[in-house]
Amino acid sequence: MVSIQGQVALVTGASSGIGAACAKMFAAAGVKLILAARRRERLEALATQLQELGTEIHLLTLDVRDRTAVASALQALPEPWSKVDILINNAGLSRGLDKLYEGSISDWEEMLDTNVKGLLYLTRFLVPGMVQQGRGHVVNIGSIAGHQTYPKGNVYCASKAAVRAISEGLKQDLLGTPVRVTVVDPGLVETEFSDIRFRGDQERAKTVYAGLAPLTPEDVADVVLYCVTRPPHVNVSEVLVLPTDQAGATLVNRQS
Ligand code: NDP
Numbered sequence: 001m002v003s004i005q006g007q008v009a010l011v012t013g014a015s016s017g018i019g020a021a022c023a024k025m026f027a028a029a030g031v032k033l034i035l036a037a038r039r040r041e042r043l044e045a046l047a048t049q050l051q052e053l054g055t056e057i058h059l060l061t062l063d064v065r066d067r068t069a070v071a072s073a074l075q076a077l078p079e080p081w082s083k084v085d086i087l088i089n090n091a092g093l094s095r096g097l098d099k100l101y102e103g104s105i106s107d108w109e110e111m112l113d114t115n116v117k118g119l120l121y122l123t124r125f126l127v128p129g130m131v132q133q134g135r136g137h138v139v140n141i142g143s144i145a146g147h148q149t150y151p152k153g154n155v156y157c158a159s160k161a162a163v164r165a166i167s168e169g170l171k172q173d174l175l176g177t178p179v180r181v182t183v184v185d186p187g188l189v190e191t192e193f194s195d196i197r198f199r200g201d202q203e204r205a206k207t208v209y210a211g212l213a214p215l216t217p218e219d220v221a222d223v224v225l226y227c228v229t230r231p232p233h234v235n236v237s238e239v240l241v242l243p244t245d246q247a248g249a250t251l252v253n254r255q256s
């Protein structure tokens, strides 16, 4: 394991789930953290917790869909934070589970604007600095949904297939530089993901994970940490990480 102590990592979607777990695990590894999300109060609560352990934190209240806001937030990063070593493009969501021909166009736009365009904006604004400083690692959080489309998953699955394609393209375009690109593709992880998908219908959200042992956000953060702590000549290009109770996008083992 190579130390990442003292490096600067920017985590999008740090207010919940996988992003918050990455923040905690990176903090324990001695990383300086830029935490980004829309819900400021959540970020502040996490920051307070991590600062008590000695972690240096900078908060960005940011909607990744807002290209102008992303550009100005990143350009305005004060000196100690402006050289980002690790970018975790994690912010993302699903909305609804509908047949494509019956789906909500605004839901599609929200997913594509967040999962694809938001990830692109962060990448476009931060990777040039990584190339310039001769050091950097981009970790994109994709999904098994980017490998296998499931019924009614259509646009969410497309957004995650795009994350895989973008990760592959970025890796190709960075060939010849030391900057690494990893895509981590989890299966079912119990977070607020399904609450958001079903717009606060917690009973329905719970059924997604009922009777099986899903991944925890910490399981995914652990994989992310593994990827960024390999020696500089090793690029873990793609990781598909599933619960033992899951063998495909729709193939799960439920006890009840
Ligand atoms: P959560 O809902 O718990 O977290 C999602 C995070 O994304 C929140 O911090 C949220 O912050 C942030 N976010 C959403 N929209 C925006 C936006 N427009 N601008 C900035 N931040 C935003 O879900 P997960 O932790 O599960 O999801 C994290 C990633 O993991 C997503 O990309 C998801 O697609 C992916 N994933 C999840 C799986 C799962 O089963 N849970 C499996 C595979 C992949 P805020 O609302 O405060 O802005």
Ligand code: 8X3
Residues within 6 Å of the ligand: 142, 143, 144, 145, 153, 186, 187, 188, 189, 249
């Ligand atoms: C989230 C996993 O299967 O709920 O990307 O779409 S799934």
